[in-house]
Amino acid sequence: MKKLILPIILMLVGVGGGVGAGLALMPEPEEELAANACVDGDDSEIMLEHSEPDPEPVSLETREYARMNNQFVVPVVVNDRVTALMVMSLSIEVEAGGQEAVFSHEPRLRDAFLQVMFDHANIGGFNGAFTASSNMRILREALQASADEVMRGHITDVLIVDIVRQDVTN
Structure with a gap:
């Protein structure tokens, strides 16, 4: 006691x-x-x-968020070996009433986002300080460009909600 x-x-x-x-x-x-x-x-x-941090106020009534249903898993390959896995969750910001359009185009969006993430991994974007603002800005801009290509301007932003790196031990 x-x-x-x-x-x-x-x-x-x-x-x-x-x-x-x-x-x-x-x-x-x-x-x-x-x-x-x-x-x-x-x-x-x-x-x-x-x-005010944002000079252009955005009304909450004019925006909706569509969370992508599944996480994205991207292998990080160094010297022909998988050294880590990146797990990411994304949400899509759209104008009010645009969630259904996102969900109806989700397979094409997922494909485009995965291609961007694979390219980012191949240039070393997920190595070292992968959450540095410059690395994250490059990734966000590429994700936004691919979303614009698929949805033709209906998506106002792509948000990285979660990002995790799991190193693989061989």
Whole structure:
């Protein structure tokens, strides 16, 4: 019984410290941030305008997301040997009402996306720091271009939802 007291006390102190740190580091609600940004009405509009990350606001009602049904599995081949497997999940952003069109073209989209991913793997895009912003940008742009080719402009974006690399031991 005495052996269990110290681990229980340490666990409670750790949990309490984690909760306390979470509460202390919690971000301010957006209303308070906007109120604290400026006192003048005109200045607050300017401040809020410049704090927006996307200069072109996108209405949520005008966009839908179609998640591709299955994950994509891409082998990474080095010296004629499979050294890793990349597993990716994608979602497609379309204009409102466009999900059905994505699902009806899913086999062609999957084929086009797999070809892009195989090409990306063959040029070494999944080696090393494969999640570096430059590598991910190249992959996203290629996926978007292939989606535009299949759907002729109905797809507004291709989102990489999950990406995992599993190294293979031989």
